[in-house]
Amino acid sequence: MxxxxxxxxxxxxxxxxxxxxxxxxxxxxxxxxxxxxxxxxxxxxxxxxxxxxxxxxxxxxxxxxxxxxxxxxSPIGRLIPKGNRERVAVLRWEALADGVLDAGVLLRQETLRPKTEQSTAWIERQRGKVERGVAEMARDLGERDWCHNERFTLADISLSCCLGWLAFRHPELDWRGKYANLAHHYDRLSQRPAFAETAPR
Ligand SMILES: N[C@@H](CCC(=O)N[C@@H](CS)C(=O)NCC(=O)O)C(=O)O
Known part of the structure:
Protein backbone atom coordinates (compact mmCIF):
# COMPACT_ATOMS: atom_id res chain seq x y z
CA MET A 1 0.00 0.00 0.00
CA SER A 74 -6.03 -5.19 11.16
CA PRO A 75 -7.77 -6.32 14.36
CA ILE A 76 -5.14 -4.48 16.46
CA GLY A 77 -6.75 -1.70 18.52
CA ARG A 78 -10.17 -1.33 16.90
CA LEU A 79 -10.84 2.39 16.46
CA ILE A 80 -14.43 2.20 15.22
CA PRO A 81 -16.78 0.14 17.39
CA LYS A 82 -18.88 -2.54 15.74
CA GLY A 83 -22.35 -1.90 17.25
CA ASN A 84 -24.46 0.44 15.12
CA ARG A 85 -25.12 3.11 17.80
CA GLU A 86 -21.54 3.08 19.01
CA ARG A 87 -20.18 3.16 15.50
CA VAL A 88 -22.24 6.13 14.37
CA ALA A 89 -21.43 8.01 17.56
CA VAL A 90 -17.72 7.76 16.74
CA LEU A 91 -18.30 8.56 13.06
CA ARG A 92 -20.32 11.62 14.07
CA TRP A 93 -17.30 12.86 16.06
CA GLU A 94 -15.21 12.35 12.95
CA ALA A 95 -17.74 14.20 10.78
CA LEU A 96 -17.80 17.11 13.22
CA ALA A 97 -14.01 17.38 13.47
CA ASP A 98 -13.57 17.05 9.68
CA GLY A 99 -16.38 19.55 9.11
CA VAL A 100 -14.62 22.08 11.33
CA LEU A 101 -11.49 21.48 9.28
CA ASP A 102 -13.38 21.94 6.01
CA ALA A 103 -14.62 25.32 7.22
CA GLY A 104 -11.17 26.19 8.58
CA VAL A 105 -9.59 25.44 5.20
CA LEU A 106 -12.15 27.64 3.39
CA LEU A 107 -11.55 30.39 5.94
CA ARG A 108 -7.80 30.18 5.40
CA GLN A 109 -8.11 30.16 1.60
CA GLU A 110 -10.30 33.25 1.69
CA THR A 111 -7.96 35.16 3.97
CA LEU A 112 -5.01 34.33 1.68
CA ARG A 113 -6.67 36.14 -1.24
CA PRO A 114 -5.84 39.81 -1.86
CA LYS A 115 -7.63 41.95 0.75
CA THR A 116 -9.78 43.70 -1.89
CA GLU A 117 -11.13 40.37 -3.16
CA GLN A 118 -12.00 38.90 0.23
CA SER A 119 -15.62 38.49 1.27
CA THR A 120 -16.25 39.45 4.87
CA ALA A 121 -19.57 37.60 4.82
CA TRP A 122 -17.87 34.39 3.66
CA ILE A 123 -15.13 34.74 6.26
CA GLU A 124 -17.71 35.24 9.02
CA ARG A 125 -19.75 32.31 7.78
CA GLN A 126 -16.80 29.90 7.87
CA ARG A 127 -15.47 31.25 11.16
CA GLY A 128 -18.92 30.71 12.67
CA LYS A 129 -18.84 27.04 11.65
CA VAL A 130 -15.39 26.59 13.16
CA GLU A 131 -16.32 28.33 16.41
CA ARG A 132 -19.63 26.50 16.84
CA GLY A 133 -17.97 23.20 15.95
CA VAL A 134 -15.18 23.63 18.48
CA ALA A 135 -17.69 24.69 21.17
CA GLU A 136 -19.72 21.55 20.43
CA MET A 137 -16.64 19.34 20.71
CA ALA A 138 -15.77 20.92 24.06
CA ARG A 139 -19.35 20.34 25.28
CA ASP A 140 -19.41 16.76 24.06
CA LEU A 141 -16.07 15.89 25.62
CA GLY A 142 -17.01 17.44 28.96
CA GLU A 143 -14.81 16.12 31.72
CA ARG A 144 -14.47 12.63 30.27
CA ASP A 145 -11.11 11.00 29.53
CA TRP A 146 -12.09 9.98 25.99
CA CYS A 147 -14.47 11.35 23.39
CA HIS A 148 -16.52 8.20 23.29
CA ASN A 149 -17.28 5.54 25.88
CA GLU A 150 -14.21 5.71 28.04
CA ARG A 151 -11.85 4.29 25.47
CA PHE A 152 -9.50 5.52 22.76
CA THR A 153 -11.24 5.62 19.35
CA LEU A 154 -11.16 7.34 15.98
CA ALA A 155 -13.12 10.16 17.67
CA ASP A 156 -10.05 11.12 19.73
CA ILE A 157 -7.80 10.95 16.67
CA SER A 158 -10.18 13.14 14.63
CA LEU A 159 -10.54 15.70 17.42
CA SER A 160 -6.79 15.94 17.88
CA CYS A 161 -6.05 16.33 14.14
CA CYS A 162 -8.62 19.10 13.98
CA LEU A 163 -7.32 20.96 17.03
CA GLY A 164 -3.68 20.55 16.00
CA TRP A 165 -4.33 22.02 12.59
CA LEU A 166 -6.39 24.91 14.02
CA ALA A 167 -3.60 25.78 16.45
CA PHE A 168 -1.11 25.67 13.56
CA ARG A 169 -3.07 27.60 10.91
CA HIS A 170 -5.51 29.70 12.95
CA PRO A 171 -3.77 30.50 16.25
CA GLU A 172 -6.00 33.61 16.52
CA LEU A 173 -9.00 31.37 17.23
CA ASP A 174 -7.31 30.32 20.49
CA TRP A 175 -9.31 27.17 21.31
CA ARG A 176 -6.72 26.37 23.97
CA GLY A 177 -7.45 29.57 25.88
CA LYS A 178 -11.22 29.04 25.64
CA TYR A 179 -11.59 25.34 26.42
CA ALA A 180 -9.40 23.91 29.17
CA ASN A 181 -10.88 20.43 28.72
CA LEU A 182 -9.88 20.34 25.02
CA ALA A 183 -6.39 21.56 25.89
CA HIS A 184 -6.01 18.88 28.55
CA HIS A 185 -7.24 16.12 26.22
CA TYR A 186 -5.06 17.35 23.36
CA ASP A 187 -1.95 17.44 25.55
CA ARG A 188 -2.63 13.95 26.89
CA LEU A 189 -3.09 12.54 23.36
CA SER A 190 0.05 14.33 22.18
CA GLN A 191 2.09 12.05 24.45
CA ARG A 192 1.24 9.05 22.25
CA PRO A 193 4.11 8.51 19.79
CA ALA A 194 1.77 8.42 16.75
CA PHE A 195 0.46 11.88 17.66
CA ALA A 196 3.82 13.39 18.65
CA GLU A 197 5.52 12.18 15.46
CA THR A 198 2.85 13.59 13.14
CA ALA A 199 2.18 16.96 14.83
CA PRO A 200 2.13 19.83 12.29
CA ARG A 201 5.24 21.95 12.44
N1 LIG B 1 -12.78 15.22 2.78
C1 LIG B 1 -11.42 15.02 2.35
C2 LIG B 1 -10.67 16.32 2.39
C3 LIG B 1 -9.28 16.18 1.79
C4 LIG B 1 -8.69 17.54 1.43
O1 LIG B 1 -9.40 18.53 1.28
N2 LIG B 1 -7.37 17.58 1.30
C5 LIG B 1 -6.71 18.79 0.90
C6 LIG B 1 -5.34 18.89 1.57
S1 LIG B 1 -5.49 19.16 3.30
C7 LIG B 1 -6.47 18.75 -0.60
O2 LIG B 1 -6.08 17.73 -1.11
N3 LIG B 1 -6.71 19.88 -1.29
C8 LIG B 1 -6.45 19.99 -2.69
C9 LIG B 1 -7.64 20.50 -3.43
O3 LIG B 1 -8.71 20.67 -2.83
O4 LIG B 1 -7.49 20.69 -4.63
C10 LIG B 1 -10.76 13.95 3.23
O5 LIG B 1 -11.25 13.75 4.34
O6 LIG B 1 -9.82 13.29 2.77
Whole structure:
Protein backbone atom coordinates (compact mmCIF):
# COMPACT_ATOMS: atom_id res chain seq x y z
CA MET A 1 0.00 0.00 0.00
CA UNK A 2 1.06 3.55 -0.64
CA UNK A 3 -0.40 6.65 0.98
CA UNK A 4 -0.38 9.79 -1.14
CA UNK A 5 -0.32 12.57 1.39
CA UNK A 6 1.26 15.83 2.50
CA UNK A 7 2.76 16.24 5.94
CA UNK A 8 0.65 19.30 6.77
CA UNK A 9 -2.73 17.85 5.78
CA UNK A 10 -4.87 17.25 8.87
CA UNK A 11 -6.92 14.64 6.98
CA UNK A 12 -3.68 12.94 6.00
CA UNK A 13 -2.51 13.11 9.60
CA UNK A 14 -5.64 11.27 10.70
CA UNK A 15 -4.75 8.42 8.33
CA UNK A 16 -1.09 8.42 9.40
CA UNK A 17 -2.07 8.18 13.06
CA UNK A 18 -4.46 5.32 12.30
CA UNK A 19 -1.68 3.47 10.43
CA UNK A 20 0.73 3.93 13.34
CA UNK A 21 -1.76 3.07 16.08
CA UNK A 22 -2.73 -0.09 14.24
CA UNK A 23 0.88 -0.94 13.33
CA UNK A 24 0.13 -1.15 9.61
CA UNK A 25 3.11 -0.77 7.30
CA UNK A 26 2.50 1.70 4.48
CA UNK A 27 4.81 3.68 2.25
CA UNK A 28 4.21 7.45 2.18
CA UNK A 29 4.45 9.38 -1.08
CA UNK A 30 4.46 13.14 -0.50
CA UNK A 31 2.40 15.34 -2.82
CA UNK A 32 2.03 19.06 -3.22
CA UNK A 33 -1.65 19.68 -3.99
CA UNK A 34 -1.19 23.28 -5.11
CA UNK A 35 -0.85 22.75 -8.89
CA UNK A 36 -4.20 22.12 -10.58
CA UNK A 37 -2.60 19.62 -12.97
CA UNK A 38 -1.05 17.04 -10.72
CA UNK A 39 -0.16 13.37 -11.22
CA UNK A 40 -2.45 12.86 -8.24
CA UNK A 41 -5.43 13.40 -10.56
CA UNK A 42 -4.68 10.06 -12.22
CA UNK A 43 -5.44 8.29 -8.93
CA UNK A 44 -8.09 10.55 -7.50
CA UNK A 45 -10.20 12.65 -9.91
CA UNK A 46 -10.78 15.12 -7.06
CA UNK A 47 -7.04 15.76 -6.90
CA UNK A 48 -7.03 15.48 -3.12
CA UNK A 49 -4.89 13.88 -0.50
CA UNK A 50 -5.00 11.61 1.34
CA UNK A 51 -5.44 8.93 -1.29
CA UNK A 52 -4.53 5.33 -0.55
CA UNK A 53 -3.22 3.12 -3.34
CA UNK A 54 -3.91 -0.55 -2.78
CA UNK A 55 -1.71 -3.39 -3.97
CA UNK A 56 -4.19 -4.27 -6.74
CA UNK A 57 -3.75 -0.77 -8.20
CA UNK A 58 -7.06 0.63 -6.99
CA UNK A 59 -7.29 3.91 -5.09
CA UNK A 60 -9.29 4.76 -1.97
CA UNK A 61 -10.43 8.21 -0.85
CA UNK A 62 -11.34 10.20 1.11
CA UNK A 63 -9.82 10.01 4.62
CA UNK A 64 -13.04 8.68 6.16
CA UNK A 65 -13.19 5.78 3.72
CA UNK A 66 -9.48 5.10 4.15
CA UNK A 67 -9.59 4.93 7.95
CA UNK A 68 -12.65 2.70 7.87
CA UNK A 69 -10.80 0.37 5.48
CA UNK A 70 -7.64 0.37 7.62
CA UNK A 71 -9.56 -0.30 10.80
CA UNK A 72 -10.93 -3.48 9.26
CA UNK A 73 -7.56 -4.53 7.75
CA SER A 74 -6.03 -5.19 11.16
CA PRO A 75 -7.77 -6.32 14.36
CA ILE A 76 -5.14 -4.48 16.46
CA GLY A 77 -6.75 -1.70 18.52
CA ARG A 78 -10.17 -1.33 16.90
CA LEU A 79 -10.84 2.39 16.46
CA ILE A 80 -14.43 2.20 15.22
CA PRO A 81 -16.78 0.14 17.39
CA LYS A 82 -18.88 -2.54 15.74
CA GLY A 83 -22.35 -1.90 17.25
CA ASN A 84 -24.46 0.44 15.12
CA ARG A 85 -25.12 3.11 17.80
CA GLU A 86 -21.54 3.08 19.01
CA ARG A 87 -20.18 3.16 15.50
CA VAL A 88 -22.24 6.13 14.37
CA ALA A 89 -21.43 8.01 17.56
CA VAL A 90 -17.72 7.76 16.74
CA LEU A 91 -18.30 8.56 13.06
CA ARG A 92 -20.32 11.62 14.07
CA TRP A 93 -17.30 12.86 16.06
CA GLU A 94 -15.21 12.35 12.95
CA ALA A 95 -17.74 14.20 10.78
CA LEU A 96 -17.80 17.11 13.22
CA ALA A 97 -14.01 17.38 13.47
CA ASP A 98 -13.57 17.05 9.68
CA GLY A 99 -16.38 19.55 9.11
CA VAL A 100 -14.62 22.08 11.33
CA LEU A 101 -11.49 21.48 9.28
CA ASP A 102 -13.38 21.94 6.01
CA ALA A 103 -14.62 25.32 7.22
CA GLY A 104 -11.17 26.19 8.58
CA VAL A 105 -9.59 25.44 5.20
CA LEU A 106 -12.15 27.64 3.39
CA LEU A 107 -11.55 30.39 5.94
CA ARG A 108 -7.80 30.18 5.40
CA GLN A 109 -8.11 30.16 1.60
CA GLU A 110 -10.30 33.25 1.69
CA THR A 111 -7.96 35.16 3.97
CA LEU A 112 -5.01 34.33 1.68
CA ARG A 113 -6.67 36.14 -1.24
CA PRO A 114 -5.84 39.81 -1.86
CA LYS A 115 -7.63 41.95 0.75
CA THR A 116 -9.78 43.70 -1.89
CA GLU A 117 -11.13 40.37 -3.16
CA GLN A 118 -12.00 38.90 0.23
CA SER A 119 -15.62 38.49 1.27
CA THR A 120 -16.25 39.45 4.87
CA ALA A 121 -19.57 37.60 4.82
CA TRP A 122 -17.87 34.39 3.66
CA ILE A 123 -15.13 34.74 6.26
CA GLU A 124 -17.71 35.24 9.02
CA ARG A 125 -19.75 32.31 7.78
CA GLN A 126 -16.80 29.90 7.87
CA ARG A 127 -15.47 31.25 11.16
CA GLY A 128 -18.92 30.71 12.67
CA LYS A 129 -18.84 27.04 11.65
CA VAL A 130 -15.39 26.59 13.16
CA GLU A 131 -16.32 28.33 16.41
CA ARG A 132 -19.63 26.50 16.84
CA GLY A 133 -17.97 23.20 15.95
CA VAL A 134 -15.18 23.63 18.48
CA ALA A 135 -17.69 24.69 21.17
CA GLU A 136 -19.72 21.55 20.43
CA MET A 137 -16.64 19.34 20.71
CA ALA A 138 -15.77 20.92 24.06
CA ARG A 139 -19.35 20.34 25.28
CA ASP A 140 -19.41 16.76 24.06
CA LEU A 141 -16.07 15.89 25.62
CA GLY A 142 -17.01 17.44 28.96
CA GLU A 143 -14.81 16.12 31.72
CA ARG A 144 -14.47 12.63 30.27
CA ASP A 145 -11.11 11.00 29.53
CA TRP A 146 -12.09 9.98 25.99
CA CYS A 147 -14.47 11.35 23.39
CA HIS A 148 -16.52 8.20 23.29
CA ASN A 149 -17.28 5.54 25.88
CA GLU A 150 -14.21 5.71 28.04
CA ARG A 151 -11.85 4.29 25.47
CA PHE A 152 -9.50 5.52 22.76
CA THR A 153 -11.24 5.62 19.35
CA LEU A 154 -11.16 7.34 15.98
CA ALA A 155 -13.12 10.16 17.67
CA ASP A 156 -10.05 11.12 19.73
CA ILE A 157 -7.80 10.95 16.67
CA SER A 158 -10.18 13.14 14.63
CA LEU A 159 -10.54 15.70 17.42
CA SER A 160 -6.79 15.94 17.88
CA CYS A 161 -6.05 16.33 14.14
CA CYS A 162 -8.62 19.10 13.98
CA LEU A 163 -7.32 20.96 17.03
CA GLY A 164 -3.68 20.55 16.00
CA TRP A 165 -4.33 22.02 12.59
CA LEU A 166 -6.39 24.91 14.02
CA ALA A 167 -3.60 25.78 16.45
CA PHE A 168 -1.11 25.67 13.56
CA ARG A 169 -3.07 27.60 10.91
CA HIS A 170 -5.51 29.70 12.95
CA PRO A 171 -3.77 30.50 16.25
CA GLU A 172 -6.00 33.61 16.52
CA LEU A 173 -9.00 31.37 17.23
CA ASP A 174 -7.31 30.32 20.49
CA TRP A 175 -9.31 27.17 21.31
CA ARG A 176 -6.72 26.37 23.97
CA GLY A 177 -7.45 29.57 25.88
CA LYS A 178 -11.22 29.04 25.64
CA TYR A 179 -11.59 25.34 26.42
CA ALA A 180 -9.40 23.91 29.17
CA ASN A 181 -10.88 20.43 28.72
CA LEU A 182 -9.88 20.34 25.02
CA ALA A 183 -6.39 21.56 25.89
CA HIS A 184 -6.01 18.88 28.55
CA HIS A 185 -7.24 16.12 26.22
CA TYR A 186 -5.06 17.35 23.36
CA ASP A 187 -1.95 17.44 25.55
CA ARG A 188 -2.63 13.95 26.89
CA LEU A 189 -3.09 12.54 23.36
CA SER A 190 0.05 14.33 22.18
CA GLN A 191 2.09 12.05 24.45
CA ARG A 192 1.24 9.05 22.25
CA PRO A 193 4.11 8.51 19.79
CA ALA A 194 1.77 8.42 16.75
CA PHE A 195 0.46 11.88 17.66
CA ALA A 196 3.82 13.39 18.65
CA GLU A 197 5.52 12.18 15.46
CA THR A 198 2.85 13.59 13.14
CA ALA A 199 2.18 16.96 14.83
CA PRO A 200 2.13 19.83 12.29
CA ARG A 201 5.24 21.95 12.44
N1 LIG B 1 -12.78 15.22 2.78
C1 LIG B 1 -11.42 15.02 2.35
C2 LIG B 1 -10.67 16.32 2.39
C3 LIG B 1 -9.28 16.18 1.79
C4 LIG B 1 -8.69 17.54 1.43
O1 LIG B 1 -9.40 18.53 1.28
N2 LIG B 1 -7.37 17.58 1.30
C5 LIG B 1 -6.71 18.79 0.90
C6 LIG B 1 -5.34 18.89 1.57
S1 LIG B 1 -5.49 19.16 3.30
C7 LIG B 1 -6.47 18.75 -0.60
O2 LIG B 1 -6.08 17.73 -1.11
N3 LIG B 1 -6.71 19.88 -1.29
C8 LIG B 1 -6.45 19.99 -2.69
C9 LIG B 1 -7.64 20.50 -3.43
O3 LIG B 1 -8.71 20.67 -2.83
O4 LIG B 1 -7.49 20.69 -4.63
C10 LIG B 1 -10.76 13.95 3.23
O5 LIG B 1 -11.25 13.75 4.34
O6 LIG B 1 -9.82 13.29 2.77
Missing amino acids: QLLVSLLSPYGRKVRIVLAEKRIECELELFDVTPAESPLNAYNPLGKIPTLLLDDGSALYDSRVIVEFLDAV
